[in-house]
Amino acid sequence: xxxxxxxxxxxxxxxxxxxxxxxxxxxxxxxxxxxxxxxxxxxxxxxxxxxxxxxxxxxxxxxxxxxxxxxxxxxxxxxxxxxxxxxxxxxxxxxxxxxxxxxxxxxxxxxxxxxxxxxxxxxxxxxxxxxxxxxxxxxxxxxxxxxxxxxxxxxxxxxxxxxxxxxxxxxxxxxxxxxxxxxxxxxxxxxxxxxxxxxxxxxxxxxxxxxxxxxxxxxxxxxxxxxxxxxxxxxxxxxxxxxxxxxxxxxxxxxxxxx
Amino acid sequence: xxxxxxxxxxxxxxxxxxxxxxxxxxxxxxxxxxxxxxxxxxxxxxxxxxxxxxxxxxxxxxxxxxxxxxxxxxxxxxxxxxxxxxxxxxxxxxxxxxxxxxxxxxxxxxxxxxxxxxxxxxxxxxxxxxxxxxxxxxxxxxxxxxxxxxxxxxxxxxxxxxxxxxxxxxxxxxxxxxxxxxxxxxxxxxxxxxxxxxxxxxxxxxxxxxxxxxxxxxxxxxxxxxxxxxxxxxxxxxxxxxxxxxxxxxx
Numbered sequence: 001x002x003x004x005x006x007x008x009x010x011x012x013x014x015x016x017x018x019x020x021x022x023x024x025x026x027x028x029x030x031x032x033x034x035x036x037x038x039x040x041x042x043x044x045x046x047x048x049x050x051x052x053x054x055x056x057x058x059x060x061x062x063x064x065x066x067x068x069x070x071x072x073x074x075x076x077x078x079x080x081x082x083x084x085x086x087x088x089x090x091x092x093x094x095x096x097x098x099x100x101x102x103x104x105x106x107x108x109x110x111x112x113x114x115x116x117x118x119x120x121x122x123x124x125x126x127x128x129x130x131x132x133x134x135x136x137x138x139x140x141x142x143x144x145x146x147x148x149x150x151x152x153x154x155x156x157x158x159x160x161x162x163x164x165x166x167x168x169x170x171x172x173x174x175x176x177x178x179x180x181x182x183x184x185x186x187x188x189x190x191x192x193x194x195x196x197x198x199x200x201x202x203x204x205x206x207x208x209x210x211x212x213x214x215x216x217x218x219x220x221x222x223x224x225x226x227x228x229x230x231x232x233x234x235x236x237x238x239x240x241x242x243x244x245x246x247x248x249x250x251x252x253x254x255x256x257x258x259x
Numbered sequence: 260x261x262x263x264x265x266x267x268x269x270x271x272x273x274x275x276x277x278x279x280x281x282x283x284x285x286x287x288x289x290x291x292x293x294x295x296x297x298x299x300x301x302x303x304x305x306x307x308x309x310x311x312x313x314x315x316x317x318x319x320x321x322x323x324x325x326x327x328x329x330x331x332x333x334x335x336x337x338x339x340x341x342x343x344x345x346x347x348x349x350x351x352x353x354x355x356x357x358x359x360x361x362x363x364x365x366x367x368x369x370x371x372x373x374x375x376x377x378x379x380x381x382x383x384x385x386x387x388x389x390x391x392x393x394x395x396x397x398x399x400x401x402x403x404x405x406x407x408x409x410x411x412x413x414x415x416x417x418x419x420x421x422x423x424x425x426x427x428x429x430x431x432x433x434x435x436x437x438x439x440x441x442x443x444x445x446x447x448x449x450x451x452x453x454x455x456x457x458x459x460x461x462x463x464x465x466x467x468x469x470x471x472x473x474x475x476x477x478x479x480x481x482x483x484x485x486x487x488x489x490x491x492x493x494x495x496x497x498x499x500x501x502x503x504x505x506x507x508x509x510x
Binding site for chain 1: 273314317318319320321337338340341343345346347349350351352353354355356360364365367368369370409412413416422
């Protein structure tokens with residue numbers, strides 16, 4: 001476990017010493033503050049639009065941080081050749097995978113906390129209302145969803161050596177799942193065979209990341225999600241994360257690494 | 260003397276993905292033994308199989324057949340690497356870390372207690388003369404400094420066996436001399452050093468024994484002094500002779 005934590009620590013250091021996170025945070029903050037200063041049609045409920053935009057920016061930024069940070073981990077280790085002194089130590093490839101996953105996931109979690117604190121300050125200062133439990137659920141479910149995204153990106157980085165292509169493919173796949181994943185069964189209903197089977201298969205195979213999206217509840221104050229649903233969603237995310245990590249390990253464990 | 264590093268009929272073939280391409284034999288049937296406390300030079304021209312051998316010893320490449328052992332343990336088991344240090348040819352370490360942080364990271368991997376790690380890091384930074392640059396990110400280091408930080412990471416666990424892959428490659432004469440001094444110091448401390456190099460003068464100076472391989476086959480293993488005495492020549496000429504180099508006559 002010491003090795004896994006050591007590897008994770010390096011990933012977290014990398015996140016806060018690179019500019020990606022700061023750029024995304026500053027952009028999110030600037031756009032939210034600029035939106036908050038505009039008062040459309042003197043609408044007293046304008047703060048909901050600000051919350052909506054801020055939450056969308058948090059989701060996009062968190063996805064970008066998770067995918068970009070993860071996709072470059074193993075290719076960068078190979079390109080700079082640091083993978084060799086690392087694997088020459090009593091470190092297994094499974095530990096490398098787990099360490100990288102844990103580091104990326106924790107780094108994304110730290111970024112999420114910073115983003116949500118900003119969100120709480122901005123909306124709380126306008127509404128004088130802080131639904132902390134709702135925020136906690138939103139952070140937790142988004143973080144659980146990001147575990148699946150991080151594991152998927154790690155798998156992508158084993159399949160494709162170029163971080164840019166892994167980032168693009170993962171971002172398209174995740175965005176696609178978030179936008180249309182939940183509607184694939186409805187689409188399948190209106191198809192003829194074999195397309196219907198194909199759509200149903202995809203529907204049942206993909207991780208339904210949209211289930212973790214409770215932005216509307218936070219924005220419109222719809223109250224808390226049932227805690228049992230939170231637990232089930234966490235287990236669902238853990239199952240897909242485990243599956244993707246296993247597939248990553250299968251791909252990486254037999255990979256011949258030539259110096 | 261007991262063998263600290265051993266290969267038995269080690270064979271490595273690289274299969275080609277291209278249609279009708281035959282497998283390339285990187286190592287034929289390599290039998291090698293390195294004894295405790297010796298500095299062993301592993302020589303051969305480019306493409307001879309030196310790096311492939313090192314890659315097998317470190318578990319980066321699985322052998323096609325045969326076996327390799329470190330401290331009597333099969334190299335496929337990670338525990339075989341607990342008491343070794345490895346310096347790759349040229350590595351660009353995590354550039355966002357400082358030398359001290361890098362060494363602390365590797366110390367954690369070996370599970371060194373904090374106090375022991377602190378002491379060891381101080382010693383190593385002094386040894387590789389990087390104590391004044393230890394808090395500077397590695398991205399600001401010169402090539403020579405990067406190679407020295409590499410040597411420090413290879414020594415973090417106070418290894419009994421050091422595997423160095425062309426440790427002085429790309430270094431200026433001063434950098435080469437410093438690395439050579441460190442190898443000499445390790446030898447005096449009774450460490451076993453296995454290193455590949457193209458710098459034959461350097462090998463002649465620091466090595467007890469050498470092995471010369473060519474085209475994946477072992478050509479000779481002997482003490483440097485015995486080779487020099489037998490051939491009545493320097494190591495460079497002996498090396499060229501053994502690999503079958505024929506100088507072209509000029510018209």
